[in-house]
Amino acid sequence: xxxxxxGVGIAAAALTTLSACADDPAESGDLTVKASDSSCEVSATExxxxxxxxxxxxNGSKVTEFYVYAEGDRIMGExxxxxxxxxxxxxxxxxxxxxxxxxxxxxxxxxxxxTITVTGEAAKPLSDSEELKAAAASYERYVxxxxxxxxxxxxxxxxxxxxxxxxxxxxxxxxxxxxxxxxEPVAEIFGDLDPITDGREPDAIAEGVDFTGWHRIEKxxxxxxxxxxxxxxxxxxxxxxxxxVKLSKEQPLTALQLAQGSKGLLDEVATGKITGExxxxxxxxxxxxxxxxxxxxxxxxxxxxxLEKQDPDLVKQxxxxxxxxxxxxNQYQDPTTGDWKFYDELSKDQIKKLSDAVAALSEPxxxxxxxxxxxx
Amino acid sequence: MHEEDSVETGVSRRKxxxxxxxxxxxxxxxxxxxxxxxxxxxxxxSAQPDPLALPVAFEGEHQAGIVTPAQDRMYFVxxxxxxDDRDELIGLLKDWTDAARRMTQGNDVGELGAVGGPPLSPPxxxxxxxxxxxxxxxxxxxFGRSLFVNTDGKTRFGLDGQLPDRLIEMPSFSGDRLRPEIxxxxxxxxxxxxxxxxxxxxVRNLVRIAFGRASVKYxxxxxxRTSSTSTAQVTPRNLLGFKDGTANIKxxxxxxxxxxxxVADGDGPDWLVGGSYLVARKIDMRIETWDRExxxxxxxxxxxxxxxGGPLSGGDEFDEIDxxxxxxxxxxxxxxxSHVRLAHPDFNDGAQILRRGYNFVDGSNxxxxxxxxLFFIAYQRDPESQFVRIQRSLAGSTNDLLNEYIVxxxxxxxxxxxxxxxxxxxxxxxxx
Numbered sequence: 169x170x171x172x173x174x175g176v177g178i179a180a181a182a183l184t185t186l187s188a189c190a191d192d193p194a195e196s197g198d199l200t201v202k203a204s205d206s207s208c209e210v211s212a213t214e215x216x217x218x219x220x221x222x223x224x225x226x227n228g229s230k231v232t233e234f235y236v237y238a239e240g241d242r243i244m245g246e247x248x249x250x251x252x253x254x255x256x257x258x259x260x261x262x263x264x265x266x267x268x269x270x271x272x273x274x275x276x277x278x279x280x281x282x283t284i285t286v287t288g289e290a291a292k293p294l295s296d297s298e299e300l301k302a303a304a305a306s307y308e309r310y311v312x313x314x315x316x317x318x319x320x321x322x323x324x325x326x327x328x329x330x331x332x333x334x335x336x337x338x339x340x341x342x343x344x345x346x347x348x349x350x351x352e353p354v355a356e357i358f359g360d361l362d363p364i365t366d367g368r369e370p371d372a373i374a375e376g377v378d379f380t381g382w383h384r385i386e387k388x389x390x391x392x393x394x395x396x397x398x399x400x401x402x403x404x405x406x407x408x409x410x411x412x413v414k415l416s417k418e419q420p421l422t423a424l425q426l427a428q429g430s431k432g433l434l435d436e437v438a439t440g441k442i443t444g445e446x447x448x449x450x451x452x453x454x455x456x457x458x459x460x461x462x463x464x465x466x467x468x469x470x471x472x473x474x475l476e477k478q479d480p481d482l483v484k485q486x487x488x489x490x491x492x493x494x495x496x497x498n499q500y501q502d503p504t505t506g507d508w509k510f511y512d513e514l515s516k517d518q519i520k521k522l523s524d525a526v527a528a529l530s531e532p533x534x535x536x537x538x539x540x541x542x543x544x
Numbered sequence: 545m546h547e548e549d550s551v552e553t554g555v556s557r558r559k560x561x562x563x564x565x566x567x568x569x570x571x572x573x574x575x576x577x578x579x580x581x582x583x584x585x586x587x588x589x590s591a592q593p594d595p596l597a598l599p600v601a602f603e604g605e606h607q608a609g610i611v612t613p614a615q616d617r618m619y620f621v622x623x624x625x626x627x628d629d630r631d632e633l634i635g636l637l638k639d640w641t642d643a644a645r646r647m648t649q650g651n652d653v654g655e656l657g658a659v660g661g662p663p664l665s666p667p668x669x670x671x672x673x674x675x676x677x678x679x680x681x682x683x684x685x686x687f688g689r690s691l692f693v694n695t696d697g698k699t700r701f702g703l704d705g706q707l708p709d710r711l712i713e714m715p716s717f718s719g720d721r722l723r724p725e726i727x728x729x730x731x732x733x734x735x736x737x738x739x740x741x742x743x744x745x746x747v748r749n750l751v752r753i754a755f756g757r758a759s760v761k762y763x764x765x766x767x768x769r770t771s772s773t774s775t776a777q778v779t780p781r782n783l784l785g786f787k788d789g790t791a792n793i794k795x796x797x798x799x800x801x802x803x804x805x806x807v808a809d810g811d812g813p814d815w816l817v818g819g820s821y822l823v824a825r826k827i828d829m830r831i832e833t834w835d836r837e838x839x840x841x842x843x844x845x846x847x848x849x850x851x852x853g854g855p856l857s858g859g860d861e862f863d864e865i866d867x868x869x870x871x872x873x874x875x876x877x878x879x880x881x882s883h884v885r886l887a888h889p890d891f892n893d894g895a896q897i898l899r900r901g902y903n904f905v906d907g908s909n910x911x912x913x914x915x916x917x918l919f920f921i922a923y924q925r926d927p928e929s930q931f932v933r934i935q936r937s938l939a940g941s942t943n944d945l946l947n948e949y950i951v952x953x954x955x956x957x958x959x960x961x962x963x964x965x966x967x968x969x970x971x972x973x974x975x976x
Contacts, residue, residue: 424664489756520759524626528756538665 198257201269203250204228208271208280215262217288222258222269226250230274236260236284237268240487242469243310248275248317263291276506277498296543299474300423307470308420311351315413318347322409326402329385329395338389342447342455342508345382348409349459350466352436353429354416361415365408368445381405383449390449423471424544427537430467433460434530442523444511454500454508457522461497464533465490471540478539482532489529496525596738599678602648604963605818606806609682610898610923611795613774615736618766618902619743620824620919621751622729622956623758625691630701634975636757640685640750641969650678653749670752673745681737683746685970686822686958689713691730706974708812710821710926711959717939719947726826726954729761734822734921740767762954764826766902766919773900779853779861783829783903783916784949786846787853790861791888793898804896804930805923815973818962820923823897823931826904826954829917834949845945847884855884883946886937895933897922917950927957 198221202209205228224234224247235246236258244267245260264286270279294302321344328337348355348366355362363371365381372379379387384401388394421429440446441457468475468486475483500509500518514522596616600608625633643653652658654668661667692707694700716722733750737743744765751760770782771789775796782788793800802808807816834842843850853861857869857877867885869877878885889896899922906915924930938944961971 524756524759527759528626531752531755534666538662541664542662 198223200225201234201271202227203232203234203271203273205230205273206280208234208269208282210269210282210284213269213282213284215284215286217262217264217286217290219259219261222260223255224250224258224271225255226252228252228273233272233275233279234258235268235270235272235279236262237270238265238472240469240472240483241465242306242472243313243466245309246313248313249320262286264288265290274506276501277503294473296474296477299477300540300544303423303470303472303474304420304426307426307467310466310470311354311416311420314347314351315416318344318351319410319413321347322406326406329389329398329402332395334389334393334395337385337395338450341382341386341389341450342452345452346455346459348382349436349456350463351416352460352463353425353432353467354421355412356432357419357421357425361408361412365405365412368448381408383447386447386449423474423540424537426467426471427540430464430471430536431530431533433464433467434526434533436460437526438523438530442519442526447511451510451512452508453511454497458497458501458508461490461493468533468536471536474543475536475539478543479535482535482539485532486529486536489525489532493522493525493529496522594677597677597679599649600680600682602645602683602964603966603968606963607682607684607819607960608648608963609684609734609736610805610820610900610960611773611801612680612682612736613777613795614769614771614900615680615682615738616767616769617737617740617743618769618919618921619735619740619747619763620766620921621733621735621747621763622688622761623731623733623751623754624761625701625730625758627757628700630975632757633701634969634971636754637971637975638969639753641964643749643753644683644746644970647673647746647749648678648681648683650676650681653753670745670748672748673742676739676742676745679737679739679742681735681742681746683750684734684736684822684960686732686734686960687711687971687974688728688730688732688956688958690728703974706813706815708816708959710812710928711957712928712932714823714927714955714957715932717935717952718943719939719941720952720955722955723953726762726764728956729958731758732822732824732956732958740765764904764919764954766904768903770901770903770918771899773898782901782918783831783905784834784842784846786842786848786850787861788901789899790848790853793896800896801898804925805898807925811925815976816959816961817973819960820925821927822956822958822960823920823922823924823927824954824956824958825920825952827918827920828915828951828953830949830951831914831916837949844879845882845949847878847882856882879945881943881945883938883944886944887934892934892937893929895930897924897930897934923960 199215200211201222201224203224203226210222222234222236224232226232229252231252232250233246233248234250234256236244238244244262245258247256247258250256262284267284267286268281269284270281272279321340325337325340325344328340352366355365366383367379367381368383369379369387380401382405385395385398385405388396388398437457437460441453441460444451444453446456447453468490472483475486500514501507600612602608625636627633627636646653652669652674654661656668658667658669658671658674689707689711692700692703692711733747735743735746737746747763769780771792772779773792773795775794779787779790793804795801805820807819807821809817811817837845839850843856847865848855854863855865855878857866865878865884865888867876867878867888867890871877885891899920901918901920901922904917904919909915922931939947941947961973964970964972
């Protein structure tokens with residue numbers, strides 16, 4: 169269940185993160201966040217409106233993340249991948265309103281949350297077109313955070329493959345893919361890169377091209393249980409991932425593409441994940457499933473101020489259906505390890521319930537693009 | 545002026561297209577689709593339109609699709625309600641009724657329909673029925689036992705005291721090979737039309753409306769009505785090649801219909817008065833072995849002549865069956881275990897049912913055999929004393945000779961509420 173915030177105005181949500189960089193020197197007056205495996209202490213929770221620096225220190229044993237959310241889990245800023253013993257800074261400009269700070273030890277779940285109340289100047293109301301730009305900018309921040317982690321995790325995966333570490337590679341495969349699947353609509357607009365990175369074997373055969381990318385290596389790992397001949401595919405995968413990331417920065421999505429992407433991610437789930445087709449060798453489909461849903465939710469969160477203004481009933485319906493789907497899906501995740509059940513461990517009845525929940529969400533999601541377009 | 549209104553609002557796209565094709569109707573406009581015209585085949589014929597293309601009234605004392613002359617095609621769907629919220633269920637029934645009201649009259653679903661909406665929004669109507677006439681489409685809804693009580697016996701949706709005693713748990717019959725995944729369901733909707741695309745369009749759109757509130761459990765397409773429900777219809781043949789439903793209850797036999805089809809005052813809870821009970825059975829036929837049976841053998845099993853449909857006791861299709869008649873060997877002319885004898889009211893305490901089944905072919909079974917049979921549908925006032933009574937006579941390897949060639953693989957029983965009024969919705973008497 170996503171938590172909801174009380175009393176957040178629409179206008180409170182529209183300012184931008186300045187930067188999120190580990191090298192920024194911490195100034196006096198900075199906020200500290202002490203993160204452990206079971207706690208998340210923010211040094212002050214009553215703040216004045218304006219730019220804030222959160223200095224996040226991970227005292228726990230698990231890799232953690234820190235998020236600042238506005239209503240509906242709209243990401244105002246985040247830092248990912250903070251290893252044990254490390255510190256990173258998050259700078260975020262907050263207008264008057266209520267927010268939540270969340271540490272996510274192990275990088276899973278809704279995180280350990282604290283309410284942050286900001287007083288002072290309210291954000292200035294935006295015009296429709298400014299609001300759409302703000303939505304696109306907000307999603308760009310999300311993509312930025314995901315692409316950084318995507319490259320890091322893909323590098324780890326590729327290293328493991330090239331070192332012949334089969335078990336480690338198998339463990340990293342679904343985790344690295346999580347970051348890919350969250351931002352898949354971004355990859356899909358670069359037509360040529362998606363098939364060679366995330367293509368499936370029958371399509372490669374049909375088109376008479378070499379079978380490459382994630383699923384080529386997946387097949388070797390799970391079917392042959394080795395990494396023989398995978399070096400070139402591993403190198404190529406990393407190159408392609410980096411290329412997608414580079415292009416995504418040059419060509420950020422528009423708000424409308426974002427709306428269409430939120431639907432596209434659910435379509436991915438309905439056609440690929442719910443059928444167990446995508447990860448046919450590893451059966452790690454639920455990792456992808458969850459990532460697609462998170463990506464879709466991030467897109468909707470970025471669009472939230474626009475949607476709130478144009479069609480508040482739709483927002484309510486989306487919140488309800490996202491929560492219902494989360495509830496249905498999250499029961500298959502091990503809360504300690506973060507691992508998901510394998511697709512072939514699910515019963516038909518369980519798959520049907522997931523499918524119902526996806527369908528229930530897909531109907532309202534399919535209306536978002538039209539609402540966004542009407543706002544333009 | 546209805547027609548012009550439709551043009552301006554774009555609301556009645558299909559009716560408009562339909563009306564354009566039916567030039568002879570211009571004088572009466574939309575009103576020419578009235579019940580009176582449809583009920584009089586001579587008058588309808590003189591007005592030119594194909595009676596099989598016209599709309600059937602949605603509103604009425606009883607739901608359409610029961611005594612309505614059986615259309616040629618069926619698409620049947622069983623759904624489970626996925627919400628626990630009574631108001632959401634009522635909302636679904638209202639949304640469905642609105643869509644059913646529109647579709648049965650040949651209109652698109654929704655105010656904006658298939659092509660009138662904003663370009664970036666998915667259309668309200670899926671569109672495959674654009675330009676097709678209403679095709680006698682009827683949509684008939686029924687509520688299963690599982691809508692009232694869950695598997696632990698707990699009441700659902702606040703429907704305390706509303707579960708009719710007659711909505712029984714179907715007993716098992718000898719020889720049944722029922723598959724749970726194609727049996728039962730909280731709600732059943734029977735869509736019948738003379739154009740399969742119109743029937744599929746209706747179910748597809750109702751299912752779409754239900755996402756998040758109800759989910760399809762199974763669905764079945766049927767073709768070639770296997771029963772006539774009106775004296776105006778000729779008796780069709782089932783996939784065994786025999787005329788089926790010769791002795792069926794016909795709409796014109798109003799006292800028989802009242803006695804055996806419509807739920808009456810005092811039969812059970814008031815909400816169901818004017819409704820009926822729907823039994824569906826998916827019956828797989830071992831077509832290939834049947835086809836190897838001699839003509840004489842086939843006729844003995846059924847008890848009727850394959851060509852004329854006349855009983856083996858003599859005479860033509862509609863002649864009385866003489867169960868005491870003997871053949872030249874001194875054996876009963878209608879065999880003791882023949883289908884027609886065991887199913888006949890004379891051997892079932894007078895029980896009759898209104899049959900409305902359809903043939904089905906679900907492709908082949910991978911061994912080169914057809915996956916085919918009969919999707920049996922029957923309407924009645926009391927399942928226990930009607931369908932169950934008759935099926936007890938038939939079921940089992942020592943009873944109906946036909947059992948060697950058929951096997952029941954799906955089953956369901958639903959209580960169909962009475963018809964709706966102009967402002968009503970499906971089930972309004974139950975949820976009032």
